[in-house]
Amino acid sequence: MHLNFPPPLLFSVFIFFLSHHFPKSMSTDDVQFSNCNPSFQCRGLGKIEYPFWLDGHQPRHCGSPGFSLHCRNGEATIGIMHRKYRVIDINYNAQVLKIGTINNGSKGACPHPNATIDPSLMSYTSKVENATFLFDCWQYEDHPRSYGFTCEMDDLQRPSYFVVNTSLANELGSKCAERVVIPVLGTVAQALLNHSLDVDGL
Structure with missing residues (x-):
């Protein structure tokens, strides 16, 4: 279902997909959005496009609230419901965001609290x-x-x-x-x- 837009290592590598109707990109002809195409790229994610924006490298108006990405040491993260997740891939055509949990504890630590998302922003795919x-x-x-x-x-x-x-x-x-x-x-x-x-x- 899509929503319209308004173990050692076990818990660090579980991946889930979120789907979202990404709005159409802002016009590149608009002067306000001319600085929304940074040359900076975070690892294998390629160019960051609307509704996402790269905090520290793009102005806030380049993306939508709740879709800011952070890139540190080559790894992109996104904050969802007060938790950070590792961004593995963004498929703009399929409108799918692939994320994984971040293991902040020891290698074999027990899991984090329940993972939840904001249903007003995204929903889980059927997979x-x-x-x-x-x-x-x-x-x-x-x-x-x-x-x-x-x-x-x-x-x-x-x-x-x-x-x-x-x-x-x-x-x-x-x-x-x-x-x-x-x-x-x-x-x-x-x-x-x-x-x-x-x-x-x-």
Whole structure:
């Protein structure tokens, strides 16, 4: 659905897609927007176009509120609902923004709080599904419809689960202290659940 415009490494590499009806670019003939095409590029993103604007390299009027990008050490980030995400790709023709979470903690740290977006700006594409991460569990139980792993809490490796099925998440969740719901690509979720992908392969 589109809205109109008005594990070691596990949590750092989960990618999800956001879709948005990008408005048409501002006219390049307009003098006000003549400085909106900077030569500066942030890694592989190419030219930053409307509704996005590159903070520190383009004036605010070059983009739309809520769509400012920051480039530091060659990595572009965007702030969504008070959280920073890594910008992996922008497809202007398909109107898809591909982002991933940023791992600010230790390599095997447990996940961040729930990831949410502002529905007035963007929506998830149909390729995304909600997954539940259960962590700080009392013990590990092998279950065919879950992916078990460990993550670090308070310097201890704690049993944890990745689950897509809500009823199973509730069942296993009774044995865990914390749960996080986060959007992930359906293909990644299924690859983890059928064990054709593990956290070392991400």
